[in-house]
Amino acid sequence: MNQTEEIKQKIDIVDLISSYLTLKKAGKNYKGPCPFHNEKDPSFMVSPDKQIWYCFGCNQGGDIFTFIEKIEGVDFVGALNMLADRAGVILDKKSYEQKGTKNKYLEIIDLANKFFSYILNKSKIGKEAKKYLVEKRKINEETISEFSLGYAPDSQTSLRDFLLKKGYKENDLLKIGLVSKNYQGKCVDKFRGRIVFPIKNVSGKVVGFGGRIFKENQNPKFEPPKYLNSPQSDIYDKSSSLYGLYEAKSDLREKDLVVVVEGYLDVLSSHQVGIKNVVASLGTALTQGQIRVLSRYTKNIAFAFDQDEAGKIALKRAMEMTKYEDINVKAVVIKNAKDPDELIQKNPKEWEGATAKPLSIMEFYYNSLISDYSPEKNIDNKKTFSSKIVPAIANIADSIERAHWIKKMASDLDINEKYIIDAVSKAKTPSSFYKKEEESDGENKVKISPEFIILISVILYPQKAKDLFGKIKEEDLSEEKAKNLYKILFKLYNNKDFSEKIDPKIIKKELNKEEAEYFDLLFFLTEDFFQNLEEKDIFSDIDNLVDKVISQKKEEEKRRIEKEIGSADKTKDKEKIKKLLKELQDLI
Numbered sequence: 001m002n003q004t005e006e007i008k009q010k011i012d013i014v015d016l017i018s019s020y021l022t023l024k025k026a027g028k029n030y031k032g033p034c035p036f037h038n039e040k041d042p043s044f045m046v047s048p049d050k051q052i053w054y055c056f057g058c059n060q061g062g063d064i065f066t067f068i069e070k071i072e073g074v075d076f077v078g079a080l081n082m083l084a085d086r087a088g089v090i091l092d093k094k095s096y097e098q099k100g101t102k103n104k105y106l107e108i109i110d111l112a113n114k115f116f117s118y119i120l121n122k123s124k125i126g127k128e129a130k131k132y133l134v135e136k137r138k139i140n141e142e143t144i145s146e147f148s149l150g151y152a153p154d155s156q157t158s159l160r161d162f163l164l165k166k167g168y169k170e171n172d173l174l175k176i177g178l179v180s181k182n183y184q185g186k187c188v189d190k191f192r193g194r195i196v197f198p199i200k201n202v203s204g205k206v207v208g209f210g211g212r213i214f215k216e217n218q219n220p221k222f223e224p225p226k227y228l229n230s231p232q233s234d235i236y237d238k239s240s241s242l243y244g245l246y247e248a249k250s251d252l253r254e255k256d257l258v259v260v261v262e263g264y265l266d267v268l269s270s271h272q273v274g275i276k277n278v279v280a281s282l283g284t285a286l287t288q289g290q291i292r293v294l295s296r297y298t299k300n301i302a303f304a305f306d307q308d309e310a311g312k313i314a315l316k317r318a319m320e321m322t323k324y325e326d327i328n329v330k331a332v333v334i335k336n337a338k339d340p341d342e343l344i345q346k347n348p349k350e351w352e353g354a355t356a357k358p359l360s361i362m363e364f365y366y367n368s369l370i371s372d373y374s375p376e377k378n379i380d381n382k383k384t385f386s387s388k389i390v391p392a393i394a395n396i397a398d399s400i401e402r403a404h405w406i407k408k409m410a411s412d413l414d415i416n417e418k419y420i421i422d423a424v425s426k427a428k429t430p431s432s433f434y435k436k437e438e439e440s441d442g443e444n445k446v447k448i449s450p451e452f453i454i455l456i457s458v459i460l461y462p463q464k465a466k467d468l469f470g471k472i473k474e475e476d477l478s479e480e481k482a483k484n485l486y487k488i489l490f491k492l493y494n495n496k497d498f499s500e501k502i503d504p505k506i507i508k509k510e511l512n513k514e515e516a517e518y519f520d521l522l523f524f525l526t527e528d529f530f531q532n533l534e535e536k537d538i539f540s541d542i543d544n545l546v547d548k549v550i551s552q553k554k555e556e557e558k559r560r561i562e563k564e565i566g567s568a569d570k571t572k573d574k575e576k577i578k579k580l581l582k583e584l585q586d587l588i
Helices: 003-010 013-018 064-072 076-087 101-122 126-135 140-146 158-165 170-175 244-256 264-272 288-294 308-320 342-344 348-356 361-373 379-394 399-413 417-426 450-460 460-473 480-495 504-510 511-528 535-570 574-588
Strands: 025-027 029-032 042-045 052-055 061-062 150-152 178-179 185-187 196-199 207-214 227-229 260-261 278-280 300-303 330-331 435-436 444-448
Touching: 003 064, 003 076, 013 029, 013 042, 013 052, 013 064, 025 196, 025 330, 061 064, 064 076, 076 101, 101 126, 101 158, 101 170, 101 196, 101 207, 126 140, 126 150, 126 196, 140 264, 150 361, 158 170, 158 185, 170 178, 170 185, 196 244, 244 278, 244 288, 260 264, 264 278, 264 342, 330 361, 342 348, 361 379, 361 399, 379 399, 379 417, 399 417, 450 460, 450 480, 450 535, 460 480, 460 535, 504 511, 535 574
Parallel strands: 260 278, 260 300, 300 330
Antiparallel strands: 025 029, 029 042, 042 052, 052 061, 150 196, 178 185, 196 207, 207 227, 435 444
């Protein structure tokens, strides 16, 4: 028997696939939602007798090896090594060159994780960080061990030197974001002086890190980012990864609910008090990819974002992103605390109660608006309340749920239901920053102006700022609101170091009320536009959009000049014609 067959005999396909998505018995087989395409009715089948899987929706299938190849994004050699580890089979050839590139990267990341963990738990260098976690943040030893927390020394090349001595190449460390080049071109550790939170894939393999500063900043001239995350790589897809998912998987299925929080410490504190169906979105912008991953385990997703401006923005984005998915969106209400971690430290029972009975997201949003605007008081309040809630009702896909909120709104505002129905039917998504385009199949699709994608990319990818501002000038833009945003960004570019991301809140302070209200949506749409792309492809897309905007500007100028030449020709103004022809020649 060869080793491939030995692995197949030791791993049951139902057990393997159940660790990635929820399967239900269907006669002799098992059935579940396909993890490889969006579908409302499960068409993914697993046969325990034949030890194979097949999806009747996307016509793909295979054995345990093909499943791991597809879902983990590895080649056969990588799948072989992952499944050998799971089965406890020692393969004959173990050199990392024979494991495949992705498996080599996983090995390097795992060794880095062990390095960070040793520094935190066994070295004098990590004592201060350990004290901070245990005494200030109340994270116990068991949780530190379960989540493999570590500490990155505050030195230039500690990790780099350690991994190079183990025989790995500097170029590989660059590709997975463990080191980066400084202004002198030297490779230095990316994570320095930070508590390190390993980010695991659904198999429990570490694929990236989040690093958090815990010491007071001693440099008044430079404020480092509070959090630093691994970049997109061959093994780490930021758009589909969630912190704590590996540790939470069984609880998500058992409770048929996932609670999405913002921070690493929110997850740790919650797990520590026994509420384990909690994951973090690795930032405020939850992606469609993350939603699809979560929906493999449960269709009930509750958001418990921080009660600050960023958290409110995140909640709005969550509503936008989930309205097209076949899931039930809910909200966990946090009272008397700014985030879950703070609430847990004050009253863990209150957090337990909040997560056990989340509100539907529409109920949460509706109640919030009622509280904010008190529409029962006067007609102006009614109008303001209606302007906020009507678009949300119009976006509800289910007609029965939409009818429920129409009826409730009519009752609360003491208005005839037919007027609410009319307002909902006429509701359109605001278009200050984007346009709607009628598709050939008759469906409306949001289309973002290329000008705004370029401008938001300056915020998302500050390393492109110099290049973009060198190519595009304010006069190259055709939309007034885009020109206004350009001025704000250009001013920041000249007065602020763009080596770190610009906080969107700084931009919003410079916008008028209408622009600020929809800037959040523009930001989300631009992030979604670049979702699942590698950085080199993102930069290529940005460059193409820049070329498109400049080309359009040239075409407009050509048409203007040609029109003026026609007018000058009628009046026989030779000097003007000569001047215009020179302008035309310069354009070409």
